[in-house]
Amino acid sequence: MTDVYSSEKRSAVMRQVKGRDTAPELKVRRALTALGARYRLHRADLPGKPDIVLPGRRLALFVHGCFWHGHDCARGARVPKQNRDYWVGKVERNRARDAKNREALAGLGWRVETIWECELKDAAGLEERLRALLATPHSSSSGQPQVDPGDPS
Template structure:
């Protein structure tokens, strides 16, 4: 049984919109990469040999940075992380799996001796918040500027 024509067109529009969401090279990721590069650091991207394929890998510093979307990775307390009201039986478990997978990857990386940092999408939207987050991750570099 199918829904009304309006429901079907809404589902098609949502499907089209969701298919355009990128996994790599997102706006938040590009913003943090530009900022780190401006500090003089060099890095590798999406190393497949590391748990969770970190977005930014700085092997010399044993540092990995995940750039997480607030919705997809359920940033606690963030307004961008609200769960959809439709298809809750799908979205609830899916988002919970994302959070669990993030925790597993971070734990495995820490166990292997890596420093793991997460920069949230909402932090990249406001330049002062991004600057504050970078000061937490790179205090010695920013103190010299």
């Protein structure tokens, strides 16, 4: 089946796909706020500019769309029939970039977690996971929690 849109219209639709302040990201941010967590957004000084950063906990959260980042759920496993080679390559490049960013952040002493779009359907499960992440302090080799010296909070 061919695309229901013309090439120009499809290009316009794809240009509207956002990389920040997405609906899934906003849902996670609302949940964190409800739990009383303080966070920063898209810190450019960190590898991969994590979607949400909790500096006092040295926790970086990425909120990934299942399709765009190749999650193993039904939505992430779906590959468009049109231009298949492009999309397979695109998702693989995204996954390679994600792995590189996770490794770089871990090397800097950050805990890195990914929250998948499909996980947001279960609000209670999301809250439980976020509570667990917030309850686990990041500690340095001295046993004292690390605080990011560049963070104003």
